[in-house]
Amino acid sequence: MTPTLQTFLIISAALFCIGLLAVLSRRHAIFILIGIEMMLAAANLNFIAFWRFSPQPMPPTGVMIAIFSIAIAAAEAAVGLALVIAVYRHYRTTNVDHLDQLKG
Amino acid sequence: MSRWLIDHLWLIPTVPFAASLAIFSMPNARHKGAALLAVVGQIAALVMSFFAFLPTLRAPGFRTVQNFTWFTFGDHALRLGWVLDPLAAAMLTMITLVGLCIFVFSIGYMAGDKNFVRFFAYLSFFSGAMLGLVISNSLLLLFICWELVGLASYLLIGFWIERSSAAAAAKKAFITTRIGDMGFFLGLLWLYGRSGTLLFYDGGNGCLESAGLAMLGVNATFIALLIFCGAMGKSGQFPLHVWLPDAMEGPTPVSALIHAATMVAAGVFLVARVYPIFSLGAFDGVTSSLTVVVWIGVTTALMAALIAIAQTDIKRILAYSTVSQLGLMMVSLGVGGVAAGMMHLLAHGFFKALLFLGAGSVIHGCNGEQDIRKMGGLRWLMPVTFSTYAIGMMALSGVPLFFSGGWTKEEILHVTAHWSASHLPYYFVLAGVVLTALYMTRQIVYVFFGDRRAGSQHAHESPRVMTMPLIALAVCATLFSVVLTPAWPWLHDYLTDESTHFESSRLIQPTLFLSLVLVSAGFALGIWMYRKAGAQDRQRPANTDPLEFAQPELFRFLENKMWIDELYARTVIALSWMSARLSDWMDRNFWDRLVRGFGRIGQSFGIFTASVDERGINDGVDETTVGTRGLGRLMSVAHSGQIQTYLSVIAIGVLALLLFYAWLA
Numbered sequence: 001m002t003p004t005l006q007t008f009l010i011i012s013a014a015l016f017c018i019g020l021l022a023v024l025s026r027r028h029a030i031f032i033l034i035g036i037e038m039m040l041a042a043a044n045l046n047f048i049a050f051w052r053f054s055p056q057p058m059p060p061t062g063v064m065i066a067i068f069s070i071a072i073a074a075a076e077a078a079v080g081l082a083l084v085i086a087v088y089r090h091y092r093t094t095n096v097d098h099l100d101q102l103k104g
Numbered sequence: 105m106s107r108w109l110i111d112h113l114w115l116i117p118t119v120p121f122a123a124s125l126a127i128f129s130m131p132n133a134r135h136k137g138a139a140l141l142a143v144v145g146q147i148a149a150l151v152m153s154f155f156a157f158l159p160t161l162r163a164p165g166f167r168t169v170q171n172f173t174w175f176t177f178g179d180h181a182l183r184l185g186w187v188l189d190p191l192a193a194a195m196l197t198m199i200t201l202v203g204l205c206i207f208v209f210s211i212g213y214m215a216g217d218k219n220f221v222r223f224f225a226y227l228s229f230f231s232g233a234m235l236g237l238v239i240s241n242s243l244l245l246l247f248i249c250w251e252l253v254g255l256a257s258y259l260l261i262g263f264w265i266e267r268s269s270a271a272a273a274a275k276k277a278f279i280t281t282r283i284g285d286m287g288f289f290l291g292l293l294w295l296y297g298r299s300g301t302l303l304f305y306d307g308g309n310g311c312l313e314s315a316g317l318a319m320l321g322v323n324a325t326f327i328a329l330l331i332f333c334g335a336m337g338k339s340g341q342f343p344l345h346v347w348l349p350d351a352m353e354g355p356t357p358v359s360a361l362i363h364a365a366t367m368v369a370a371g372v373f374l375v376a377r378v379y380p381i382f383s384l385g386a387f388d389g390v391t392s393s394l395t396v397v398v399w400i401g402v403t404t405a406l407m408a409a410l411i412a413i414a415q416t417d418i419k420r421i422l423a424y425s426t427v428s429q430l431g432l433m434m435v436s437l438g439v440g441g442v443a444a445g446m447m448h449l450l451a452h453g454f455f456k457a458l459l460f461l462g463a464g465s466v467i468h469g470c471n472g473e474q475d476i477r478k479m480g481g482l483r484w485l486m487p488v489t490f491s492t493y494a495i496g497m498m499a500l501s502g503v504p505l506f507f508s509g510g511w512t513k514e515e516i517l518h519v520t521a522h523w524s525a526s527h528l529p530y531y532f533v534l535a536g537v538v539l540t541a542l543y544m545t546r547q548i549v550y551v552f553f554g555d556r557r558a559g560s561q562h563a564h565e566s567p568r569v570m571t572m573p574l575i576a577l578a579v580c581a582t583l584f585s586v587v588l589t590p591a592w593p594w595l596h597d598y599l600t601d602e603s604t605h606f607e608s609s610r611l612i613q614p615t616l617f618l619s620l621v622l623v624s625a626g627f628a629l630g631i632w633m634y635r636k637a638g639a640q641d642r643q644r645p646a647n648t649d650p651l652e653f654a655q656p657e658l659f660r661f662l663e664n665k666m667w668i669d670e671l672y673a674r675t676v677i678a679l680s681w682m683s684a685r686l687s688d689w690m691d692r693n694f695w696d697r698l699v700r701g702f703g704r705i706g707q708s709f710g711i712f713t714a715s716v717d718e719r720g721i722n723d724g725v726d727e728t729t730v731g732t733r734g735l736g737r738l739m740s741v742a743h744s745g746q747i748q749t750y751l752s753v754i755a756i757g758v759l760a761l762l763l764f765y766a767w768l769a
Contacts, residue, residue: 096746100744102747103740
């Protein structure tokens with residue numbers, strides 16, 4: 001059985017949902033970051049899949065976008081981790097339930 | 105110097121005014137400085153007056169005026185000015201000379217007073233106001249200075265303010281003269297309404313010149329009488345004379361100043377100054393306004409002379425003699441003898457100042473005693489005072505030949521005798537002359553002759569600073585007669601703008617013998633009546649006046665000033681009391697209630713608006729804020745600060761959108 005576009009889309013949707021679930025349910029900021037990374041990976045998977053199954057796949061375009069996206073994700077992860085560290089230093093916790101200063 | 109001074113005539117009153125201001129700013133302890141400044145200011149005024157006097161001698165009828173515009177309103181310009189003519193120049197010289205003597209005397213008399221500095225400030229102010237009055241060429245400016253003189257007299261009469269009698273006398277003087285001034289002011293307005301100018305001389309357009317007088321017509325009588333009201337108040341003429349004797353509450357130099365140089369002279373001077381208005385349309389020298397002046401004068405002269413006989417206060421006797429002499433001057437003015445009246449005023453200035461300062465010296469020597477019945481025997485104790493006082497007394501009585509008063513009185517007798525309207529005033533004036541001699545003899549006998557009594561036991565002569573002015577004034581009062589004699593009537597001709605020539609045959613006039621007889625009669629009567637006044641008499645109780653012993657009712661009547669004060673108390677003052685009470689009642693019971701009613705209306709309206717504010721607007725705003733707050737609280741529930749809640753909501757929203765689109769497709 002050869003994988004089709006559907007297969008990839010389902011995997012990607014599943015990955016996105018898992019990431020979203022992690023973001024929404026985990027209390028630890030690191031896990032939330034991991035969830036975000038998973039949602040980004042799902043998006044990258046979509047890019048590659050749509051590129052691979054397009055009628056005339058141009059060699060570099062899809063891969064380029066994916067690599068670009070991964071680079072951004074890396075930068076984003078660095079910023080996110082830095083934030084987590086800063087938040088920890090300030091509040092002595094990384095539990096997002098306690099970080100409710102934006103409460104109205 | 106004289107030329108320059110004529111252009112700057114205003115400097116003469118300004119110098120004493122400036123001195124007064126400077127003295128006012130001095131500390132209370134600077135006695136020497138204050139006295140020096142006042143005297144120097146007065147000397148400066150005297151010198152300037154003298155230089156202003158010189159050019160008026162050059163030609164008869166000399167007159168210079170200087171007018172300027174004070175302010176304009178609409179088409180009218182209010183103009184003031186200065187005038188220098190024989191009348192003004194003679195007054196200037198007399199006022200400054202007599203004033204200077206009084207200033208110097210005051211240095212000694214007021215030496216121990218704690219308000220010495222203030223006293224000299226007032227004196228300078230008084231002198232300045234009077235000098236301004238004399239040289240003003242506008243009835244308005246004259247009126248302003250007139251009121252300043254009134255103010256100064258008020259301040260000085262009430263100088264010993266801690267005595268309630270002095271305060272009352274000051275008020276009485278101020279209010280009584282104010283009644284006259286009301287008439288004066290009305291006359292002034294009337295004059296302005298008729299002639300459109302208040303300047304006396306203005307190159308033919310002044311109110312005393314032919315063009316201005318022509319516009320007055322029959323109104324002149326009323327205007328003259330209204331102006332005379334002011335003169336009556338200031339010069340203590342009959343119905344308004346009551347303040348003058350009470351003014352004796354002031355320090356004696358003040359009495360001298362008021363009675364000789366300033367204040368009372370102002371009224372006579374005013375009549376002389378505006379004489380053309382009085383004499384307008386005269387028939388044989390008689391007009392109705394002048395007739396009123398004559399009769400008021402006669403009444404005053406006679407009445408005051410009678411009252412003076414029964415007074416026991418040394419200064420009060422002199423005060424009534426002043427009232428009497430002023431009456432004589434008014435008579436003289438009224439019968440047409442302006443020069444005679446003014447001559448008597450000038451001569452009177454010298455000898456009355458002398459008498460008052462002499463009285464001051466006596467009071468000073470007797471340690472404040474003023475009752476003549478307690479003095480006596482002072483002639484050896486106070487020789488200088490006695491001899492100068494005797495000269496003043498003889499001048500006042502009108503002893504002919506050697507004393508100035510004799511010549512001026514003769515002149516008055518002369519003009520009064522020739523009045524065409526009636527001969528009665530002449531006889532009254534004759535009686536006045538006898539009475540003057542009588543009461544002055546009584547005073548001299550009581551004060552200087554006989555035995556020493558209670559008040560004069562420790563009498564002493566006054567210091568030289570006080571006797572020198574006495575001597576100077578005595579010399580003036582005597583030497584002044586040189587220019588008064590009928591043989592060389594220099595002053596008379598000077599005042600009436602004629603040139604003088606000497607004629608020895610005129611020296612002896614019939615009136616000379618007449619007045620000699622009258623004065624001798626007065627003296628003889630006085631000496632006969634009072635020869636034993638001081639001594640104990642078996643029939644007469646001690647300290648009783650011979651007249652009181654002979655005629656108790658008459659004496660009581662005169663001693664109480666003919667009950668005029670009491671009459672006023674019963675009529676005018678009672679009336680004003682009643683009207684005051686009525687006004688008070690109206691104020692309390694009518695106007696107050698009215699005002700309070702209006703207040704209550706305003707108050708209730710205020711309460712109404714307050715409740716609207718409180719209930720309507722305030723509560724409305726409160727409700728709004730409460731609602732807004734509740735809404736805010738409700739909304740803030742959504743803002744939990746839980747980032748995951750937000751994200752869940754977003755996720756649910758996206759999911760819902762997806763489902764919606766899926767359903768659409």
